[in-house]
Amino acid sequence: MLAADRSHVFWLDAGPDARTGWSWVGAGDPETDTARVRSVDATQHPKMSPAGPFLGGWVGWVGYEAGAEAAGAPVRDRGDATPDEMWVRTDELIAFDHASGRVWAMSASGRAEAVVDALLAAPPATTPPAADEARATARHAPREYAALIERCRDAIREGDAYQLCLTTRFEIEIEGEFDPLAVYGRLRRAAPSHHGGLLRFGDVALVSATPERFLELAEGTVRTHPIKGTRRRGADASADAALIEDLRSDPKERAENVMIVDLMRNDLSRVCDAASVTVERLLEVETYPTVHQLVSTIAGTLEPGTTVGDVLEATFPAGSMTGAPKLSAMSILHDLEGGPRGVFAGCFGWIGSDGSGDLAMVIRSILTRPDGAYVGAGGGITWRSQAQAEVAEVALKARAPLAALGAGLPPGW
Numbered sequence: 526m527l528a529a530d531r532s533h534v535f536w537l538d539a540g541p542d543a544r545t546g547w548s549w550v551g552a553g554d555p556e557t558d559t560a561r562v563r564s565v566d567a568t569q570h571p572k573m574s575p576a577g578p579f580l581g582g583w584v585g586w587v588g589y590e591a592g593a594e595a596a597g598a599p600v601r602d603r604g605d606a607t608p609d610e611m612w613v614r615t616d617e618l619i620a621f622d623h624a625s626g627r628v629w630a631m632s633a634s635g636r637a638e639a640v641v642d643a644l645l646a647a648p649p650a651t652t653p654p655a656a657d658e659a660r661a662t663a664r665h666a667p668r669e670y671a672a673l674i675e676r677c678r679d680a681i682r683e684g685d686a687y688q689l690c691l692t693t694r695f696e697i698e699i700e701g702e703f704d705p706l707a708v709y710g711r712l713r714r715a716a717p718s719h720h721g722g723l724l725r726f727g728d729v730a731l732v733s734a735t736p737e738r739f740l741e742l743a744e745g746t747v748r749t750h751p752i753k754g755t756r757r758r759g760a761d762a763s764a765d766a767a768l769i770e771d772l773r774s775d776p777k778e779r780a781e782n783v784m785i786v787d788l789m790r791n792d793l794s795r796v797c798d799a800a801s802v803t804v805e806r807l808l809e810v811e812t813y814p815t816v817h818q819l820v821s822t823i824a825g826t827l828e829p830g831t832t833v834g835d836v837l838e839a840t841f842p843a844g845s846m847t848g849a850p851k852l853s854a855m856s857i858l859h860d861l862e863g864g865p866r867g868v869f870a871g872c873f874g875w876i877g878s879d880g881s882g883d884l885a886m887v888i889r890s891i892l893t894r895p896d897g898a899y900v901g902a903g904g905g906i907t908w909r910s911q912a913q914a915e916v917a918e919v920a921l922k923a924r925a926p927l928a929a930l931g932a933g934l935p936p937g938w
Contacts, residue, residue: 533613535584537875538721541713543623547577549584549875551618555611555726556583562612562876563834568745568827569880576629577620578743578883579875585612586724586731586873586887589866592841598855601865605894607729612876652710655931661900663935664694664864670919671912673861680857681908688784689848689857691915692866692903695923697932703893705730712891712929716815720885722873731873733890734925736813737820739843739872740836742882745827747793747836748805751785751845752886753905754778754819757921758812765817769810772817777909782808782819785905788844788851789823795839797825815925833876843886846870848905868892869901891926900926 531552539546556562562583574580590600591609603609616633617640630637665673670693677689709723709732716734724731741748756772759765772778786804793802802825811818827836848854869892874884891898902923904915920938927934 533726535613535725536709536723537584538713538723539621539623540717540719540721542717543719545624546719547579547623548621549579549618551584551615553584553613553615553617556585556614559610559612560834563832563837565833565876565878565880567742567747567831567833567836567880567882568829570744571877571879571881576631577622578881579618579620579877580879581615581618581631581633582875582877582879583612583614584724584875585726586610586868587837587841587871588868589842589846589870592837592871593855593859595838596842596852596855598852599859601859603865603867605867607867607892607894611726613726652707652714655711655929659697659699659930659932661695661697661927661932661935663938664696664862667916667937671916674906674910674912674915676861677857677906678908678910681906686848686850686854686857687907688781689854689906690846690903691858691906692846692862692870692901693919694864694866694869695900695902695927695935696897697899697927697930698897702728702895703898703930705732705893708732708891708893708929712926715928716813716889716925718813718889720874722885724873728895730893731868731887731890732893732929733873733885733887735885735888735890736811736816736818737845737886737888738883739886740840740882740884742833742836742880744881746824747797747827748822748824749789749793749840749843750820750822751782751789751843752818752820753782753785753845755904755918755921756817758815758817765812769812769817772819773808773810777907778819779808780909781905781907782821784849784907785844786821786823788849789840792840792844793823793825796831796835797827801826816921833880833882841872842870843872845905846886846888866901867899869899889922889926891930898930900930
């Protein structure tokens with residue numbers, strides 16, 4: 526495998542059947558000072574390059590607790606040694622342009638030809654089937670999660686929040702280690718996404734089939750694409766059409782999405798020219814192999830001199846993973862969820878040295894460690910939420926990542 530001899534490698538993936546967009550495979554060394562990433566000016570106007578939007582910089586993640594703590598919310602002990610924030614400075618990078626079919630190789634040490642030779646020599650990837658030996662345990666049983674939904678509704682009735690993203694965790698413990706590449710191969714086949722990814726940093730790996738693009742930074746403009754509203758795929762085209770229409774017209778799902786759109790407009794206005802903040806699309810359905818999603822897009826023009834850290838401070842954690850009002854929601858969820866979220870509900874992707882960037886939400890994702898792995902899942906709770914439907918939505922979201930690990934949902938889920 527390309528970059529197999531490096532300890533910190535990544536694959537940012539536009540999907541197996543992508544006809545547009547870019548994918549990147551590369552390697553680098555851990556960034557010892559994350560302030561360097563955050564201090565990058567996000568309002569630069571880099572020259573367009575045929576080699577794509579990412580010409581070098583950093584690839585990594587920011588976990589949920591890092592953002593929640595910075596925003597003033599209470600947080601729980603993470604429970605393991607996984608870094609809250611982890612960035613790798615890229616020194617070798619291969620960029621795949623899916624629209625043109627061209628491939629570009631870049632190397633900070635002048636090894637571009639060697640990188641190309643390694644790419645050409647790499648054998649076709651094979652993905653062994655899951656061993657079906659993993660056993661998942663849930664942080665909350667379905668009845669417990671349903672009871673927490675009612676407590677969310679109590680908080681909404683009291684006026685402490687008007688939407689809450691309630692999550693839980695599924696843990697898998699094994700003897701030995703998961704092979705992150707094999708796990709990603711299975712997840713990619715079952716639930717391909719335009720922002721999938723595999724980040725293997727030492728003995729920890731993030732494996733993701735996320736459908737949610739969090740922050741897009743380009744030429745002084747920022748965009749965010751919150752997802753709120755989910756339906757399973759139907760058995761045929763007719764059933765799919767009915768589920769799409771149900772999602773599009775459901776008052777609860779529409780209200781939930783609009784609440785988060787309003788929150789994200791407010792977040793962006795903290796770092797953008799307020800008059801420039803617009804909703805570019807509202808309540809559009811996107812379809813994936815396992816689910817239909819209700820998606821909106823909000824954009825704004827950044828104020829001169831705005832840094833990547835400024836944008837993260839204003840927007841992270843994402844409103845789609847907290848609820849609203851954001852600080853009150855995070856505080857309520859801290860009391861209800863009973864444990865850390867970790868990298869789940871954070872973000873991952875790339876930040877360019879030229880101020881561009883593309884970060885996705887850590888959902889429909891797996892975090893593997895030497896002793897096992899975990900999968901987070903959740904859903905937005907409003908006053909009109911029905912516990913049975915919300916429990917089913919959590920199970921739907923967790924099923925594919927757990928299956929990639931060779932595990933099923935715990936009993937009752």
